[in-house]
Amino acid sequence: MERSSPESHDENLIASKIAGLPRTPGVYLFKDRSGGIIYIGKAKSLRQRVRSYFQASHSRDLKTDFLVRHARDFDYVVTDSEVEALILESSLVKKHQPRLNVRLKDDKSFLHIKLTLNQEYPRVLLTRRIRNDGARYFGPYLPASLARSTIKIINRHFLLRTCSIQIDGSLDRPCLEYYIRRCLAPCATGLCTHSEYTKAVQDVILLLEGKNEQLVQVLTEKMKEASESELFETAAFYRDRIRLIRDLAEKQKMASPGQDDLDIFTYDREGSRLALQLFSMRNGRVVGKREFFWEDLEFFDPRTFLRDAIQQYYLEQTYAPERIFLPSEIEHKEVVERWLSDKRRTVSRRQAKILVPKRGNNLDLVLLVERNAKIAFESRFKVLKSEKIALLEKLQHELGLPQLPRHIEAFDVSNIQAAEPVASMVVCWEGVMSRKDYRKFKIRAPAVPNDFAAIQEAVLRRYRRILTEEKKIPDLVLVDGGKGQLHYAYQALSKLGLDDTPLASIAKRDEIIFVQGQEDGFSLPRSSPALHLIQEIRDEAHRFAVTYHRQRRSIRDFSSELDAIRGIGPKRKRRLLQNFGSAHRVKLATVEELTPFLGEKLARQAQEQLATTEPSDEATDSGERSKVVKRRKGGN
Numbered sequence: 001m002e003r004s005s006p007e008s009h010d011e012n013l014i015a016s017k018i019a020g021l022p023r024t025p026g027v028y029l030f031k032d033r034s035g036g037i038i039y040i041g042k043a044k045s046l047r048q049r050v051r052s053y054f055q056a057s058h059s060r061d062l063k064t065d066f067l068v069r070h071a072r073d074f075d076y077v078v079t080d081s082e083v084e085a086l087i088l089e090s091s092l093v094k095k096h097q098p099r100l101n102v103r104l105k106d107d108k109s110f111l112h113i114k115l116t117l118n119q120e121y122p123r124v125l126l127t128r129r130i131r132n133d134g135a136r137y138f139g140p141y142l143p144a145s146l147a148r149s150t151i152k153i154i155n156r157h158f159l160l161r162t163c164s165i166q167i168d169g170s171l172d173r174p175c176l177e178y179y180i181r182r183c184l185a186p187c188a189t190g191l192c193t194h195s196e197y198t199k200a201v202q203d204v205i206l207l208l209e210g211k212n213e214q215l216v217q218v219l220t221e222k223m224k225e226a227s228e229s230e231l232f233e234t235a236a237f238y239r240d241r242i243r244l245i246r247d248l249a250e251k252q253k254m255a256s257p258g259q260d261d262l263d264i265f266t267y268d269r270e271g272s273r274l275a276l277q278l279f280s281m282r283n284g285r286v287v288g289k290r291e292f293f294w295e296d297l298e299f300f301d302p303r304t305f306l307r308d309a310i311q312q313y314y315l316e317q318t319y320a321p322e323r324i325f326l327p328s329e330i331e332h333k334e335v336v337e338r339w340l341s342d343k344r345r346t347v348s349r350r351q352a353k354i355l356v357p358k359r360g361n362n363l364d365l366v367l368l369v370e371r372n373a374k375i376a377f378e379s380r381f382k383v384l385k386s387e388k389i390a391l392l393e394k395l396q397h398e399l400g401l402p403q404l405p406r407h408i409e410a411f412d413v414s415n416i417q418a419a420e421p422v423a424s425m426v427v428c429w430e431g432v433m434s435r436k437d438y439r440k441f442k443i444r445a446p447a448v449p450n451d452f453a454a455i456q457e458a459v460l461r462r463y464r465r466i467l468t469e470e471k472k473i474p475d476l477v478l479v480d481g482g483k484g485q486l487h488y489a490y491q492a493l494s495k496l497g498l499d500d501t502p503l504a505s506i507a508k509r510d511e512i513i514f515v516q517g518q519e520d521g522f523s524l525p526r527s528s529p530a531l532h533l534i535q536e537i538r539d540e541a542h543r544f545a546v547t548y549h550r551q552r553r554s555i556r557d558f559s560s561e562l563d564a565i566r567g568i569g570p571k572r573k574r575r576l577l578q579n580f581g582s583a584h585r586v587k588l589a590t591v592e593e594l595t596p597f598l599g600e601k602l603a604r605q606a607q608e609q610l611a612t613t614e615p616s617d618e619a620t621d622s623g624e625r626s627k628v629v630k631r632r633k634g635g636n
Helices: 013-019 047-052 064-070 083-098 144-158 195-208 210-226 232-255 302-315 331-344 360-381 385-399 451-470 485-495 529-563 569-578 583-588 593-600 600-611 622-633
Strands: 026-031 038-043 075-080 111-115 124-127 136-141 262-270 273-280 286-293 323-325 354-355 408-415 421-427 438-441 476-480 503-506 513-515
Touching: 013 047, 013 075, 026 047, 038 047, 038 064, 038 083, 047 075, 047 476, 083 111, 083 302, 083 569, 111 144, 111 195, 124 144, 136 144, 144 360, 195 210, 210 232, 262 302, 262 360, 273 360, 286 360, 323 360, 323 569, 331 354, 331 421, 385 529, 408 529, 421 451, 421 529, 421 600, 438 451, 438 529, 438 593, 451 476, 476 485, 476 529, 485 503, 503 529, 569 583, 569 593
Parallel strands: 262 323, 323 354, 408 476, 476 503
Antiparallel strands: 026 038, 026 075, 111 124, 111 136, 262 273, 273 286, 408 421, 421 438, 503 513
16 A cells, blocks of 8 residues: 655645546545544545545535535545455544544444463453464354353363463462362462363363364263263263253354344434444344444434444454345445455355345344334433433523533543643533543643643643634533632633633532632532532543543553663554553563563563562552452462
8 A cells, every 4th residue: 555645734735636646446534724634435546536525516415515615635545455445444434533434432342252372371261352462262252141151161161270370380289269170270280281281272172163062072981981980070070061061052053153144233313313223133033232322423324324334343343244234225335245255254155245125024124123223212312311401401500501501521630749740621411421522631831730720721722623623612611620720711711712601610629619700609509410410520520630640650650660671662662552551451461461562581571570560550449459469479
């Protein structure tokens, strides 16, 4: 692939850039005047597709009209095929989340079982992410409960280890897991040889591969040998294991891909709100159900919406069904089918098909899922609506606001003696916290413990960007603190010409509320629902700020610790954070887990160095701290 070089955002350049576009497949990224990406699309011919947006002869829908009015520049990426462009488009949408693209709110992957064959003494784990790390992965499991029950059976009846300590068989005694018959204890001297453990792993592989009859034969032979040797307790153990495997085989049969390997997508929509429903069916039974919700869907076209939803849902899945039923046709159907068929090659040669049933049982299935989507929509958006609106009306009355505060944004700051000062912004939409809209700020002001300046900076940066992106100003801005914080937040809004924006603050100590434009603060009754809502929003802003502050300090401490290890530079530190998710998890990692990213020698140095530090603030409760200590000491 080749990428275009960056150019100016001048509107006059768009026409000249279009003329220079290649007639090849690729992905285009439209940008607004601030340089932010507002839409990402794919094309069979980049020049033809991008040019079509700006041709006056073409009729435009609302979304295209908005795009053309706000686009000031674009970038593009050339790909080798249309399918590759589709995959890249989905990845970039997930990464950048442009305003005009459909963004799936829940992108959990299917559960898989991971057998760590890259370790000398493997163990089984649940995971949603497949890596190229030498382990072996089994799945996907539908429903997810099947994966969890399979893990329990393996741990209870095949006795593989569940700990993550480094095993060399030299411990004087095993942990409790051995004494309650949950582990073969390869860690302790003389209890389990490597060959015995390997045989147990081979039995687990047979189970996970679905070779249940072969496994039953192996266990039956072991049961007979134990019985002939009058080891009746051991024989009974194998008998029970055989029964469990046969029971599990029936469940696996019901959940495995077959002729009725089918996913059904439908939705229910009113205005900018939408509920998307997904039913997964295997062998005629519903084995999975997922719901996704949108509260601010500005522009809607069912052809592009359903296509984008399918792309994002299956992007990180390792599996796709044979058939997908939809209520209407989608854009680029053939390309999406080719992409999904490629995903199916690991389990079947059958091609994936996207269908819109028109009659018979298949149409009945779609209508059934549509009814469920309608129920989900009503339960999410309508059942509690009257109560929430009544609560917001009380808040409007208590604070003397000019309009109903449907959209509230709240700010808080966090620092310890000016170390890593940060601010948070949380959003409450119609009485419900909207986590997708939360924002966090690394304060750029001079490093002094000045909450006033931090609040001012966060408010100024937030609403300067809102104005640049031409988004809606909230109905109420809330800051954590007293009159001082309120004054500095008001100064920030005034600089942007937003001094008429409703603004309030709440002081923690006495819960005194200050409203901009009202001379004195006031208290609400402790039983007031309006006060409870304000406290909930304020506490959530505080929690989000403190969490971000801990992350910043943890990363700072983590970087300084690794800086002392020769051979670990910025790239390796970044890789560790990207793969483990946080500095805290890197500190908990074993040598084996660090080795793929650092090499064995560096991994040992890093593990020894990090083991000398105290557990990070992310391990906040005593149970988590005890796990950290045990793990470092090599305990269970």
